[in-house]
Amino acid sequence: MAKRLSVVDVQRCVGCQSCMFACVRRFGKGGLEGSCIHVRSAGGFHQGFVVHVCRACDNPICSRVCPTDALTPREGGGVHLKPERCIGCGNCIEACPFGAITKDDERDKVIVCNYCGYCASYCPYDVIKHEEIIR
Amino acid sequence: MNLQTCQNDLTRILYIDLTKRSFRVEDRPDIFQDSIGGSGAAIRLLEENCPVGADPLGPENPIIFAVGPLVGLYPLASKTIAMFKSPHTGNLGESHAGGRSAVSIRMAGYGAIVITGKSEIPIFLDIDEGKVSFKDATSLWGMSSSFSVGSVLRGMTDESGFRTIMRIGRAGEKQVSYACVVTETFRHFGRLGLGAVFGSKLLKGVVVSGKRSIPVADKKAYRNVYDEIFHASTSSSVMQKYHELGTAVNVWPLNNIGGLPTRNLQSGKFEMASNLSGEHLAAHYLGRRVACAHCPVACIHLAALRIPYPHDPYFYKTIMIGYDHELIYAVGSMLGIGDTEKMLMVIDEVEIQGMDMMTTGVVLAWATEAFQRGLITTQDTGDLRPDWGNAEVYIEMIRRIVQQPNDFYRALAHGVEHAASVYGGLDYALSFGKNEMPGYHTGPACHLGYLTGARHSHLDSAGYSLDQKAAATGKTLTPNEVAEALVKEETWRQILTSLTICLFARGIYTPDVSRRALEAAGFPWNEADFDRIGKDILLRKQLFKAREGFNLLSLRLPKRIFETAAPAGSFDEAFMRQAIYKYAALIGLLPVDEE
Numbered sequence: 001m002a003k004r005l006s007v008v009d010v011q012r013c014v015g016c017q018s019c020m021f022a023c024v025r026r027f028g029k030g031g032l033e034g035s036c037i038h039v040r041s042a043g044g045f046h047q048g049f050v051v052h053v054c055r056a057c058d059n060p061i062c063s064r065v066c067p068t069d070a071l072t073p074r075e076g077g078g079v080h081l082k083p084e085r086c087i088g089c090g091n092c093i094e095a096c097p098f099g100a101i102t103k104d105d106e107r108d109k110v111i112v113c114n115y116c117g118y119c120a121s122y123c124p125y126d127v128i129k130h131e132e133i134i135r
Numbered sequence: 136m137n138l139q140t141c142q143n144d145l146t147r148i149l150y151i152d153l154t155k156r157s158f159r160v161e162d163r164p165d166i167f168q169d170s171i172g173g174s175g176a177a178i179r180l181l182e183e184n185c186p187v188g189a190d191p192l193g194p195e196n197p198i199i200f201a202v203g204p205l206v207g208l209y210p211l212a213s214k215t216i217a218m219f220k221s222p223h224t225g226n227l228g229e230s231h232a233g234g235r236s237a238v239s240i241r242m243a244g245y246g247a248i249v250i251t252g253k254s255e256i257p258i259f260l261d262i263d264e265g266k267v268s269f270k271d272a273t274s275l276w277g278m279s280s281s282f283s284v285g286s287v288l289r290g291m292t293d294e295s296g297f298r299t300i301m302r303i304g305r306a307g308e309k310q311v312s313y314a315c316v317v318t319e320t321f322r323h324f325g326r327l328g329l330g331a332v333f334g335s336k337l338l339k340g341v342v343v344s345g346k347r348s349i350p351v352a353d354k355k356a357y358r359n360v361y362d363e364i365f366h367a368s369t370s371s372s373v374m375q376k377y378h379e380l381g382t383a384v385n386v387w388p389l390n391n392i393g394g395l396p397t398r399n400l401q402s403g404k405f406e407m408a409s410n411l412s413g414e415h416l417a418a419h420y421l422g423r424r425v426a427c428a429h430c431p432v433a434c435i436h437l438a439a440l441r442i443p444y445p446h447d448p449y450f451y452k453t454i455m456i457g458y459d460h461e462l463i464y465a466v467g468s469m470l471g472i473g474d475t476e477k478m479l480m481v482i483d484e485v486e487i488q489g490m491d492m493m494t495t496g497v498v499l500a501w502a503t504e505a506f507q508r509g510l511i512t513t514q515d516t517g518d519l520r521p522d523w524g525n526a527e528v529y530i531e532m533i534r535r536i537v538q539q540p541n542d543f544y545r546a547l548a549h550g551v552e553h554a555a556s557v558y559g560g561l562d563y564a565l566s567f568g569k570n571e572m573p574g575y576h577t578g579p580a581c582h583l584g585y586l587t588g589a590r591h592s593h594l595d596s597a598g599y600s601l602d603q604k605a606a607a608t609g610k611t612l613t614p615n616e617v618a619e620a621l622v623k624e625e626t627w628r629q630i631l632t633s634l635t636i637c638l639f640a641r642g643i644y645t646p647d648v649s650r651r652a653l654e655a656a657g658f659p660w661n662e663a664d665f666d667r668i669g670k671d672i673l674l675r676k677q678l679f680k681a682r683e684g685f686n687l688l689s690l691r692l693p694k695r696i697f698e699t700a701a702p703a704g705s706f707d708e709a710f711m712r713q714a715i716y717k718y719a720a721l722i723g724l725l726p727v728d729e730e
Contacts, residue, residue, distance in 0.1 A: 014433035016426035028354030030208035040296035046455035
């Protein structure tokens with residue numbers, strides 16, 4: 001079964017961004033560029049936070065609007081990204097209703113979650129979970 | 136081993152001139168090589184950029200923000216150090232804040248930002264990596280609430296999630312000498328008047344944003360050290376108290392030992408402290424917990440307060456109010472306010488105006504006692520009658536301190552030392568080196584820390600902790616022993632604040648862990664460097680203070696601290712003077728043989 005990252009309870013999010021740093025650290029780097037998960041305040045810290053990450057759609061619209069087949073549907077939901085095919089057009093970024101796809105400005109390629117779950121193990125408050133997709 | 140040019144972008148410094156509306160970037164590995172970053176880099180930049188005798192509210196006073204090498208790499212490396220000449224004390228202004236400030240500055244590609252000059256019109260700075268925009272803030276000037284300013288700036292800038300939004304409230308515009316700078320709504324460059332310096336430059340806010348990755352020297356070691364620190368910060372007992380109840384966890388135990396300053400320190404015990412305890416607040420009001428960027432601990436506790444509109448049935452507002460130990464002391468016990476909701480409403484008003492909460496509370500506490508003793512009258516207060524527990528009067532006084540309608544409120548707007556030097560009552564004007572006292576009356580060491588510490592903060596050298604150990608073990612320390620312990624702690628803390636680690640994580644970032652964290656990332660400093668650099672930074676700060684007229688040996692000691700019983704036992708002025716002398720000798724300000 002395919003797994004994805006689920007946002008289990010965003011109300012528990014404290015905005016520490018440990019997940020974002022984890023996503024970058026996966027590649028052995030510090031900082032935030034290249035993170036596939038994004039935590040933002042919901043309009044000021046007093047409002048709490050929102051988490052943007054790929055929810056692994058069954059029929060992903062990002063893949064349908066990709067002109068170069070850089071994003072192809074993954075069995076069970078979500079997409080595979082082939083960075084070498086990405087021309088950085090940004091169609092997928094505009095199409096995704098969740099804001100889950102972003103641009104890596106250092107490489108001019110899009111970035112999207114590959115469902116590895118590394119970030120979830122650094123969420124101290126069980127906001128996100130790496131789990132099997134049940135439809 | 137030397138720092139390389141532009142190493143990990145840490146050594147890049149952004150200089151902004153508000154007068155010329157220009158900016159430039161310099162690579163200064165020399166600044167960071169012998170200072171690490173943060174406090175150490177900031178004091179060197181202050182030496183370079185602040186002329187001797189500068190007017191703290193003049194264009195020549197620089198605003199310096201500096202972060203450290205671990206920011207963006209490790210958890211709890213989350214602090215920005217601000218340095219400036221303080222309009223409140225007339226010497227070293229140093230204030231630390233978290234929020235997203237440190238990570239954003241580092242992600243924008245800088246180790247430090249230096250802002251000089253003065254704008255012709257109100258502006259805010261929008262720093263987005265290499266781009267600096269000087270944006271018109273004339274319409275924001277005079278907005279009644281610092282909260283509204285924050286939400287307007289959120290709408291006017293991009294990069295949500297990757298930015299810090301620093302701003303001042305009305306107090307900063309009106310140059311109240313203890314106005315603060317608010318960042319991310321609930322964190323503050325609270326102490327020593329950075330907000331007034333912003334105001335003097337017509338600088339309403341500074342937004343910094345960016346994202347980048349930071350390469351490390353040893354990927355495997357980096358992940359290992361990261362995991363060690365991360366697990367210590369989420370699962371160890373070291374951080375548990377900050378994690379669950381926040382700093383308010385201190386209120387109840389401190390009151391139990393008689394160390395919670397109450398009613399202008401006429402007592403160390405507050406009979407209504409149970410209403411102000413971290414436990415009570417968490418059980419009845421805690422509405423949300425939030426964190427600084429890259430801090431899994433989330434010590435920021437927000438109370439949700441539902442307030443009815445008195446003349447409009449079925450109309451309510453629910454506001455979120457950040458609370459911490461120091462706030463609860465300053466506008467709770469110190470003002471005799473034992474009603475939890477009224478205390479929260481006073482906190483909210485101070486936040487709206489953008490003032491240092493500790494100083495505000497101490498100023499109002501002195502005013503209350505001075506009023507009761509007849510030194511000030513209703514003519515001075517404009518018919519207000521300050522009285523312990525009367526939150527409504529205090530809220531109105533806070534507004535008037537900002538508006539400054541007469542000489543009395545103008546005096547209050549310059550702090551308790553100034554006000555008491557005009558109206559009398561210096562014996563119970565609780566400032567130390569002109570900075571108002573923090574929330575501990577535990578014994579001689581806490582007060583010695585406030586007096587000698589470079590920024591007159593309880594966090595300089597944690598004297599309150601020494602006192603509490605002495606009280607618990609029954610072993611009293613000599614003046615020289617207190618001085619030695621304070622100097623040792625303050626010296627090490629120069630390193631933590633140069634790495635810009637949150638001081639709450641001091642139990643995790645031991646010298647060994649700090650060295651390994653730096654090594655994995657590729658930075659050169661080791662334990663021997665820590666000792667040398669820590670001493671150097673502390674001495675530089677004290678020399679800057681001396682340069683601007685501060686003298687450790689002529690410090691005023693408020694009599695009240697000797698009169699009110701403290702948990703670690705009684706102490707006198709002779710004890711304090713000896714310890715101060717020893718402190719000055721130990722840090723290298725006085726030749727040791729003069730003792």
